[in-house]
Amino acid sequence: MTQPLLKVRQAKKVYAMGDEQVWALKGVDLDIQQGEFVAIMGSSGSGKSTMMNLLGCLDIASEGSIAFAGQELSSLTKNELASVRNQRIGFVFQQFNLLPRTSALGNVTLPLLYSNVPESDWASRAKQCLENVGLGSRMDHHPGQLSGGQQQRVAIARALINDPLMILADEPTGALDTQTGLEVMALFQQLNQQGKTIILVTHEPDIAQFAKRKLTFRDGELINDERNNNVRQAALENTL
Amino acid sequence: MKIVILLKTAITALKVNVLRSCLTMLGIIIGVAAVIIMVAMGAGAQQKVDEQIKSLGGNVFFVTGAFRQSGGARSASVVKINEDDANLIEKQVPGVEAAAPYLSSAGQVIYGNLNWSTEIDGIDNRYFVVRDWDLASGREFTSAEINRGSKVAIIGERLRVELFGASDPIGQTIRVTNFNATIIGVLAAKGQDSRGEDQDDVIFLPIKTVRNKITGVSSTNPKSVRFIQVSAYDGEDMDYIEDEMSRLLRQRMRIPVGGDDMFRIRNVSEMIATRAETIQVFNTLLAWVASVSLVVGGIGIMNIMLVSVTERTREIGLRMAVGAKPSDILYQFLIESIVLCGLGGFIGVVIAYGFVFMGNQYGIGAGGIIETQVVLLSLGFSGLIGVFFGYYPALKASRLAPIDALRYE
Numbered sequence: 001m002t003q004p005l006l007k008v009r010q011a012k013k014v015y016a017m018g019d020e021q022v023w024a025l026k027g028v029d030l031d032i033q034q035g036e037f038v039a040i041m042g043s044s045g046s047g048k049s050t051m052m053n054l055l056g057c058l059d060i061a062s063e064g065s066i067a068f069a070g071q072e073l074s075s076l077t078k079n080e081l082a083s084v085r086n087q088r089i090g091f092v093f094q095q096f097n098l099l100p101r102t103s104a105l106g107n108v109t110l111p112l113l114y115s116n117v118p119e120s121d122w123a124s125r126a127k128q129c130l131e132n133v134g135l136g137s138r139m140d141h142h143p144g145q146l147s148g149g150q151q152q153r154v155a156i157a158r159a160l161i162n163d164p165l166m167i168l169a170d171e172p173t174g175a176l177d178t179q180t181g182l183e184v185m186a187l188f189q190q191l192n193q194q195g196k197t198i199i200l201v202t203h204e205p206d207i208a209q210f211a212k213r214k215l216t217f218r219d220g221e222l223i224n225d226e227r228n229n230n231v232r233q234a235a236l237e238n239t240l
Numbered sequence: 241m242k243i244v245i246l247l248k249t250a251i252t253a254l255k256v257n258v259l260r261s262c263l264t265m266l267g268i269i270i271g272v273a274a275v276i277i278m279v280a281m282g283a284g285a286q287q288k289v290d291e292q293i294k295s296l297g298g299n300v301f302f303v304t305g306a307f308r309q310s311g312g313a314r315s316a317s318v319v320k321i322n323e324d325d326a327n328l329i330e331k332q333v334p335g336v337e338a339a340a341p342y343l344s345s346a347g348q349v350i351y352g353n354l355n356w357s358t359e360i361d362g363i364d365n366r367y368f369v370v371r372d373w374d375l376a377s378g379r380e381f382t383s384a385e386i387n388r389g390s391k392v393a394i395i396g397e398r399l400r401v402e403l404f405g406a407s408d409p410i411g412q413t414i415r416v417t418n419f420n421a422t423i424i425g426v427l428a429a430k431g432q433d434s435r436g437e438d439q440d441d442v443i444f445l446p447i448k449t450v451r452n453k454i455t456g457v458s459s460t461n462p463k464s465v466r467f468i469q470v471s472a473y474d475g476e477d478m479d480y481i482e483d484e485m486s487r488l489l490r491q492r493m494r495i496p497v498g499g500d501d502m503f504r505i506r507n508v509s510e511m512i513a514t515r516a517e518t519i520q521v522f523n524t525l526l527a528w529v530a531s532v533s534l535v536v537g538g539i540g541i542m543n544i545m546l547v548s549v550t551e552r553t554r555e556i557g558l559r560m561a562v563g564a565k566p567s568d569i570l571y572q573f574l575i576e577s578i579v580l581c582g583l584g585g586f587i588g589v590v591i592a593y594g595f596v597f598m599g600n601q602y603g604i605g606a607g608g609i610i611e612t613q614v615v616l617l618s619l620g621f622s623g624l625i626g627v628f629f630g631y632y633p634a635l636k637a638s639r640l641a642p643i644d645a646l647r648y649e
Contacts, residue, residue, distance in 0.1 A: 058561060058643045079565045085642075086563020097558045097646075101252055113245060114563040158562065 003070055005165060005197055006032040006055060010064035013050050013220075024050040026220040027064065032199070034165070037192040039200045039211035039228075046217040049170070052201045056089055056168045057081045069165060086114050090159025094171035096151045098143040098158075104130060105139040108157045115162055129157040133187060149180030156187060166197040173207055185210045186234035210234055243575075250576040253548070264544045265584035267537020268625065272588025272618045273595065274530030280596050280608030282523030287609055289516035293509045295430055295439070299478060300370065302506045303329070303339075303468040303485065320493055320502045322463040323447065328492060329468065330366070333484045335476035340367035341465040343447050345454045347417040351403040358399055359442045360416060362450025370471040371430075378410045378425030381446055389448030391416075394425040398440035419453050421445060478507055531621075537584070538625040545577050545633035556637050557645030570638035577630020578623055585622030589615050 008030040015022045025047045032038055042048040053059040054066055057073060060081075066073045069088065076084065085091075098107045108126040117125070130139050133153040143151050152172060159167050169188065173181035189210060192198050200211055208214050209232040216224035254261040305321045323341045330339040343362035348355050365380045367373075378394065385392050393416065400409055409423045430439040447465070451457055458464050472481050482505050489503050549556070556569055564572075596608035 053643050056561075058646070059641070079567075082560065082563050082565040082568075085561060091561050093558075093646075097554065097561075099555065099558075101256060110559070111562040113242070114559075114565065114568055119242075162563075 002034070004031040005034045005036075005069060006030065007067040008055075008064070009066075011051075011054060011061045011066055012063040013047075013054065013059070014062045023220050025054075025061070028222045030215070030222060030225070032197065034197055035192070035195055037189070037198045037200070037210075037212045039202060039208035039214045040217065041202060041205070041208050041214060042217035043203060045219075047220040048201055048203075048217045050220075051217065052168060052170055052199070055199060056091060057084045082114070086111055087162055088165045090156075090162070090164040090167040092152070092155050092159050092167065092169040092172045094174040096143070096148075096155045096175070098151055098154060100143055103140050103142055104135060104146065104154045104157075107143070107154055108161055110158060111161050117162075125161060126157075129160050130154070132160065133157045147180070148176050149183055152176060152180070152184050153187065156184070156191075160191070164196075166199060167191065168199050168201075170201045171203070172200070173202070173204075181207070182234050182237055189234055246572060246575045247579065249572060250579045253552075253576055254580060260544065261580060264540055265537075265580060265587065267533065267540045268581050268584030268622050269537075269588040269591065271530060271534030271537045272585045272622055273591040274533060275527050276589060276592035276610060276614055276618055277595055277608065278523050278527040278530055279614045280592065280610045282520055282527070283609040283611060283614075284607040285519040285523070286516055288607065289512050289519075292433065292512055295433060299472040299474065299476065300508050301470040301472075301478075301482065301485070302504075302508055303470060303489070304466070304504050304506075306500070306502050306504045320461070321465055321468060322461055323465055324463060325489060325492065326366075326465070326468045326470075328488060329470055329485055332488055333470075333481055335472050335481050336485075337471045337473050338366040338369040339468050339470045340364065340370040341447055341468050342367060343450050343455060343464070344466045345450055347454065349399065349403065349417075349443055350415040351409075351412065354403050356399060356402045358396075360450060360454060361442060361444050362447035362455075363444050364447055367444070367469065368427075370469045372471075373430060374428045376426045376428045377408075378423070380425060386446045386448065389446055389452050391419055391421040391449060391453075392424045392446070393421040394427060394444045395423055396427050396440035396442040396444075397429040398438050399443055400426050416443065416445070417454060421449075478510065482507060534622065534625060538581070538629040541577055541580055541626065542629035542633060544580075545573060545630055546636070548576070549573060549633050549637040552637075553640065553645050553648035556640055557642055557648060560640070560642035561646055566638040569640075570634045573634035573637050574627065574630050577634065578626035581622045581626030581630075582619070585619045588622070589618065 008028055011025055011028045011030075012023065013025040015024055028047075028051065040048045040051060050059070054061050054073075055068075057068070057076075060074055068084065071084075073081070073084075099110065102110075105123070105126050108129055109122050112122045112125070127136070127139060130136055133156050135150060135153055135157065138146060138150065143154070146154065152175075156167075167188070172184055172188070176184060185207065188198050188200070198211075200207070202208055209228065209230065212228055212231055214224070214226055214228050215222060303321060303325070326339040326341040330336055340363060345360045345362070346358070347360050348357050349360075364386045368375075368380065375394070376397070380394070381392065384390070393414070395409065403409070403414065404412070409426060412423050413420050414423060415421075427440070427444075433439050451464070470481075470485065472478060485505055486501065490501065493502055495502060559569060559572075593610060596610055600607050
């Protein structure tokens, strides 16, 4: 068996709330292979967001180990973690998090600013990514001139710009209506078919049905890890 | 280049709130403009003083009769100073280039149907040496003319313009108050003196001529002069010359030890230089006050940058999530602050130029001179303020934890 993309062993995370210590994660073991489409589920306070932050190198585990592509994250410096986020991970957020006064093209280019990609390649790469998400004709539009679905697709294009190993999506459909949500999920499924590992954080069981594997968190523990035998096909539903 | 993108990012961010950016810059604008204007005024005053000293003819003393006090009544008695004193000083005091006797008067000068009221001064050729004043045309007085008190005149440029216009004045006869004189020379233009009076509005005659025809001869002091103007060679010890002249005159006037001088020696270049120094000190003080407003402006920048960092916490979080290192965030905000200060400094320079130009145009103040190094220094300093006061907010931004920044409401 090949090395897993993510190897989580006894990961714990503790937050100080005043004098009290709150354990957001109480020791999680988890392997995620390259090319998987995983949904992380749970109610608020279950630890799923904390898990996502740790997997996304936005935060460091208090105890235990997390290895990403064979690399132990707790041993990395802030700059090295930034580099991992830049090169290996693409983020998609519920509120899109686009820069408001910057064009779609500019927003997609943003991660390249912090990479070693030569500037002469930036425009062509960003255009390619926008065309891949079907926004080739709206490159000069500012976020305010785009619909929610279009904004989320710009965010996905931004996540793809450095050709990451993994895409982390935090409630990507939370701010969208059902129809545009389906379009976004279709895009994720398409990307997964092309080989991208996708980790989807959601509290909606409907949305989790699009993933091939479902992880459920409760009170800081992974209580269920199951293969989804009944994967919804967003592209199919969308055409109906 | 990444710096271009960082600059673009900074300008975009500053454009979001134009009014706020402008108000923030105001402190820097006023500070830089004030510093440059003050320094320019100081430089202008200095240049004017230099010009005055130059037009005076270098290292010059004025020797005049002192106030004579009898009982409680004081009067400006000049009886004690005369032409012989001038000759004595010139001969006996080492380092003296020339000592020129001078007798002043005023009156009307008439040529044809034109007349002009002017200064009528009695001198000899040494005066031109002391004043470092050349003839534009004609010749100086001959010794015979001086000894005899001939009715010959050398006129200033202003008088030539007023009476003769385009025609040649040399050899012409003009009426000076109550007698006729022949013009033998015209002086080169000299411009205004330290009090702003036109030095070219003058007619010079041999000192004897003026005494005999206009001021009258004093029975007690037949060779009286208004003052003696003494010039020293460059690099001579002015204090030594002053002491020597004083000693010589006291001896000549037989003033006992401890008795009051009956003359006064003034080192004019020194007086002007002292006045210039006072102006300089005052201007330097004002420039320092102005630079305090630069610091206050810098604190304003810091304040706004802190607000900006807080407002844009989510943006910082996003940038960190997509791979910005702490140093990238630090540079972003630092450059924003430098752009703000640099732009403010630039506008301040433009305003200072406009202000000084207008001042010079309409003759307000002593006139200003803006030196390039002062401009560069102010711009550099405002950039430095940008770095200094922008560093803390930028550091604060760079130290945010990505996850906290991203979730910031």
